Amino acid sequence: MDRRDFLHVAALAPLAAAASRTGTLGVSAPPPNWARLRTQLAGTLVLPGDAGYNTARRLYNPAFDRIRPGGVAYCANAADVSACVTFARTSGVPVTARSGGHSYAGWSTGTGLVIDVSRMSTVTYDGPRSSGPSQGAAKLDPHAGGRATIGAGAKLIDVYDKLARHGVSIPAGSCPTVGIGGLTLGGGIGVVSRKYGLTCDTLESVRVVTADGRVLTCDAARNAGLYWACRGGGGGNFGVAVSFTFRTFEARDVTVFFLHWPWSKAGAVVKAWQSWGPSAPDELWSSLHLARSASGLDAAVVGTYVGGRAALDRLLAPLVAKAGRPSSRSARTVPYLEGMKVMGGCAAMTIDQCRRMPREAFSAKSHMAYGKLPADGIRTLVNRVERGGRHAVLLDAMGGAIGRVGPAATAFPHRAALFSVQYYEEGTDRGWLRSLHSDMSKYFGDHAYVNYIDPELQTWRNAYYGPNAARLAEVKSTYDPDRLFRLPQGI
Structure with missing residues (x-):
């Protein structure tokens, strides 16, 4: 705990005592006055029975359609978020924050108040001016430090689109409808992370509404402990993030590629890829897919290369030599935004269509691999994918810039x-x-x-946070001592 965090604890002490008297957790708290909250918001409060409630309560995954919040507040600004947090604290109503609504466990909704920040989606850029178009992107001084300030409700496709107009981007994920808020707070593994780092690695500051209703700016100098926790400590634990400021990089053309092998080669592909993918040059990111779908079984390696096709072909040669000749192979060099659309599965769509990708019912789990699979592990994985059903396993390469950050430098421990x-x-x-x-x-x-949160995981604290769990608990006690923000797997 640094000195600023200590002073913040001292400031919170009288508030915490008052909260205990007024019933933060619902003890002796007055009945929630939803009508009064509505008058306090510049945004929109949607309650059961209101037009649009059935839409407002839905997440990306239809598996959670059964959950019926007491209210959904579409916040227009940080003041709205603060009013919602104060309402939840004083009335004893459970509160949940929602950015993109992609929580694997459905924990971006609940039976109380859902604070939805999706309308807080402005993307602004402050950086060097371009010197003219260059292969579809503005040409920038690579040594100049551009900055992007992004509302916590912005979807990835809009982040990519709006920053591309300035010839820059940030390292982020692939799914176009994921919210930047949840992605960043959990770390942010993405399709150029080996070159530019995790999303949280380029985060310079974040504005957070904490349990006392204050809007805090957090960076390396101010509220440094909370800033650290917001880079990998998971969304929903410490407050409601309302905006992020990131360093940007020049969005150069990328080469996207797809290699497919017959299923009989699946084991060889896994063996070859796990030695090749994580140790490739930083510019090369790849993902190994093993899938069983309606069209059959498939073993594939897909990815992005920050460079041209000829250089990529040379880098792919060792993989092909060990895995065998693929049954199909394609690669093309495209502007950065188009590359992100390809990786997001909406290459042929407009930006608006990418923004409205259809909802999908699914279940998921995850691992982080610190070592290569031995021969019997590869056989187990391949044999299990072969079994009936529609499912997939995705192995995303790490290493590169991700691994050059210390495991305690941010809350994300899996460097x-x-x-x-x-x-x-x-x-x-x-x-x-x-x-x-x-x-x-x-x-x-x-x-x-x-960010692939698993509601059935018993050892979640160590699995997600490892040695960083203890420091995260300290930050929690500093900024949310009464645990207003609660999750089944919450800090």
């Missing part, structure tokens, strides 16, 4: 991981997931990614 592992199952039957996750824990151990 030494070789790759992340995502297990997806269509629908809500988690049987295949549970069985495969259990089998693979023998090889991957007790490590998981908080």
